[in-house]
Amino acid sequence: MRVLGVEGTAWCASAACYDAEADAVLIESDAYEPESGGIHPREAAEHMQAALPAVVERVLAQVDGPIDAVAFSRGPGLGPCLRIVGTTARALAGSLDVPLVGVNHMVAHLEIGRHRSGFSSPVCLNASGANAHLLGYRDGRYRVLGETMDTGVGNAIDKFTRHVGWSHPGGPKVEAHAEDGEFVDMPYVVKGMDFSFSGIMSAAKQAYDEGTPVEDVCFSLQEHIFAMLTEVSERALSLTGSDELVLGGGVGQNARLREMLEAMCEQRGADFFAPEPRFLRDNAGMIAVLGAKMYAADDTLAVSDSGVDPNFRPDEVPVTWRGDDEDVAIAPESGPVRGAEAVVEFDDDHVTKRRLPKTYRHPELDATLRRDRTVQEARLTSLARRAGVPTPVVRDIDVRSATIEFEHVGTADLRDGLSTARVRDVGRHLATIHDAGFVHGDPTTRNVRVAGDDDRTYLVDFGLGYHTDHVEDYAMDLHVFDQSLVGTADAPDELRAAVRDGYRAVGDGAVLTRLQDVEGRGRYR
Numbered sequence: 001m002r003v004l005g006v007e008g009t010a011w012c013a014s015a016a017c018y019d020a021e022a023d024a025v026l027i028e029s030d031a032y033e034p035e036s037g038g039i040h041p042r043e044a045a046e047h048m049q050a051a052l053p054a055v056v057e058r059v060l061a062q063v064d065g066p067i068d069a070v071a072f073s074r075g076p077g078l079g080p081c082l083r084i085v086g087t088t089a090r091a092l093a094g095s096l097d098v099p100l101v102g103v104n105h106m107v108a109h110l111e112i113g114r115h116r117s118g119f120s121s122p123v124c125l126n127a128s129g130a131n132a133h134l135l136g137y138r139d140g141r142y143r144v145l146g147e148t149m150d151t152g153v154g155n156a157i158d159k160f161t162r163h164v165g166w167s168h169p170g171g172p173k174v175e176a177h178a179e180d181g182e183f184v185d186m187p188y189v190v191k192g193m194d195f196s197f198s199g200i201m202s203a204a205k206q207a208y209d210e211g212t213p214v215e216d217v218c219f220s221l222q223e224h225i226f227a228m229l230t231e232v233s234e235r236a237l238s239l240t241g242s243d244e245l246v247l248g249g250g251v252g253q254n255a256r257l258r259e260m261l262e263a264m265c266e267q268r269g270a271d272f273f274a275p276e277p278r279f280l281r282d283n284a285g286m287i288a289v290l291g292a293k294m295y296a297a298d299d300t301l302a303v304s305d306s307g308v309d310p311n312f313r314p315d316e317v318p319v320t321w322r323g324d325d326e327d328v329a330i331a332p333e334s335g336p337v338r339g340a341e342a343v344v345e346f347d348d349d350h351v352t353k354r355r356l357p358k359t360y361r362h363p364e365l366d367a368t369l370r371r372d373r374t375v376q377e378a379r380l381t382s383l384a385r386r387a388g389v390p391t392p393v394v395r396d397i398d399v400r401s402a403t404i405e406f407e408h409v410g411t412a413d414l415r416d417g418l419s420t421a422r423v424r425d426v427g428r429h430l431a432t433i434h435d436a437g438f439v440h441g442d443p444t445t446r447n448v449r450v451a452g453d454d455d456r457t458y459l460v461d462f463g464l465g466y467h468t469d470h471v472e473d474y475a476m477d478l479h480v481f482d483q484s485l486v487g488t489a490d491a492p493d494e495l496r497a498a499v500r501d502g503y504r505a506v507g508d509g510a511v512l513t514r515l516q517d518v519e520g521r522g523r524y525r
């Protein structure tokens with residue numbers, strides 16, 4: 001089987017042919033390079049119009065044999081560019097007289113890694129220009145386990161380089177300048193498996209304006225941003241119990257990001273795979289490869305239904321080409337637990353939590369995070385108890401070794417004992433701590449302990465918590481819990497409703513309204 005792929009969501013006019021029998025991918029691309037500033041949608045569309053016919057022709061000239069289907073990027077991306085891709089693909093399918101396959105560009109970024117690695121059900125980190133998210137397959141969909149709360153990771157970096165006056169794209173320039181840089185402290189924002197770049201981008205621009213050497217800013221940007229992405233990836237591995245990670249997206253070409261992910265996986269005994277650069281940056285090869293899987297599953301489009309969608313989210317795609325039994329693994333654990341942050345050991349009635357150094361992080365950043373989170377965790381665990389939320393008693397704390405000793409609570413993680421009554425309780429607990437002026441920061445189904453007998457639910461792991469009176473922060477706390485239900489429960493909808501019920505019974509209705517807002521936000525900016 002041979003599938004022709006067409007890509008052109010933003011900057012890369014590309015065509016490819018995937019020969020499934022030979023597992024060979026032929027790619028021809030032509031990049032749009034803005035003369036100044038970032039990507040202008042109209043100029044980018046003009047580039048697609050001019051360049052797509054030529055790359056298609058170059059591919060077809062090298063193909064020896066019939067084409068069985070034409071696959072194209074349906075979204076997400078820039079509307080004017082996508083429409084040209086759509087028109088090109090429809091015309092090709094018509095002239096070749098073959099079916100049309102509409103591919104989600106973000107799912108293609110992840111599937112190419114799965115395809116090339118041979119991993120069965122990995123967690124995927126997509127680190128591209130306009131996006132940044134963690135995906136895991138569950139129950140017929142790619143679930144968004146975590147994502148950026150503002151801009152995509154590449155766009156964030158590109159905004160800094162525009163500020164400095166460097167041409168687009170900025171990522172490779174930041175990587176080159178970082179080589180001679182030294183560490184300066186910058187904002188580091190992770191909320192469960194979500195993360196945000198707006199604070200660090202303003203800080204980077206300000207540091208540059210105030211005379212910090214640009215090499216130091218570039219170095220520190222990479223150290224912070226990529227450590228954030230690595231931490232959330234590790235949290236996703238820990239939460240799902242998966243031991244496979246694949247990387248996708250243009251920022252994945254960065255050697256420092258790959259090095260960090262590789263080191264993290266090695267430290268926890270997981271397998272890591274990053275496809276070669278031609279499959280990381282935007283390319284039609286990944287569109288053709290996923291197109292072939294979809295075509296084999298009869299997942300084709302009638303021309304009348306083949307409109308493009310600039311906001312096409314990866315979790316909207318019915319995954320027709322994978323089996324029902326391929327869900328991302330959820331392994332039962334025994335013995336010491338290796339969370340995203342700490343190693344937790346159990347001894348009779350107490351639990352020792354050690355934040356061991358993470359070799360992937362810069363030593364200074366590592367020391368700060370381990371110390372601050374240890375102090376904060378001990379404080380907030382006790383504050384929550386005083387507010388009336390069941391949490392373990394803090395028996396001892398040693399800030400130097402970032403170690404806390406807790407009372408052992410519960411008999412299982414909520415993940416392994418989900419019920420509507422229990423998640424309703426969690427909703428109430430979150431409302432109670434928000435009322436007391438702080439957030440948990442990482443409320444997942446593994447950071448709640450449950451007990452069989454009295455059905456109490458305890459909150460643990462307050463290390464990412466902080467004091468705040470912003471409705472947005474409270475809503476994000478709920479959103480993190482909501483996403484963890486989606487990621488770990490078989491039938492999450494009833495549970496999600498129960499959390500809201502619990503929250504409503506105790507907390508502020510404005511937070512639930514804001515939660516709807518948070519969920520409705522398209523983050524492709």
Ligand SMILES: C[C@@H](O)[C@H](NC(=O)OP(=O)(O)OC[C@H]1O[C@@H](n2cnc3c(N)ncnc32)[C@H](O)[C@@H]1O)C(=O)O
Binds near residue numbers: 280
């Ligand atoms: C929707 C689609 O149009 C979009 N595509 C996209 O963002 O192009 P992609 O090729 O995946 O990524 C481009 C980004 O990747 C960054 N980049 C390229 N090389 C880099 C490097 N060595 N280090 C860091 N960033 C790099 C660029 O600065 C740019 O922001 C997407 O996938 O989000």
Ligand SMILES: Nc1ncnc2c1ncn2[C@@H]1O[C@H](COP(=O)(O)OP(=O)(O)OP(=O)(O)O)[C@@H](O)[C@H]1O
Binds near residue numbers: 238342353406460
């Ligand atoms: N006090 C406690 N009593 C019983 N079990 C606990 C207690 N504290 C932690 N655990 C168990 O250990 C696991 C890991 O602990 P914790 O979440 O604090 O570590 P972590 O490294 O911060 O995890 P992550 O950052 O991945 O959420 C929890 O999911 C829970 O199963």
Ligand SMILES: [Fe+2]
Binds near residue numbers: 105128129249281282
């Ligand atoms: Fe992309």
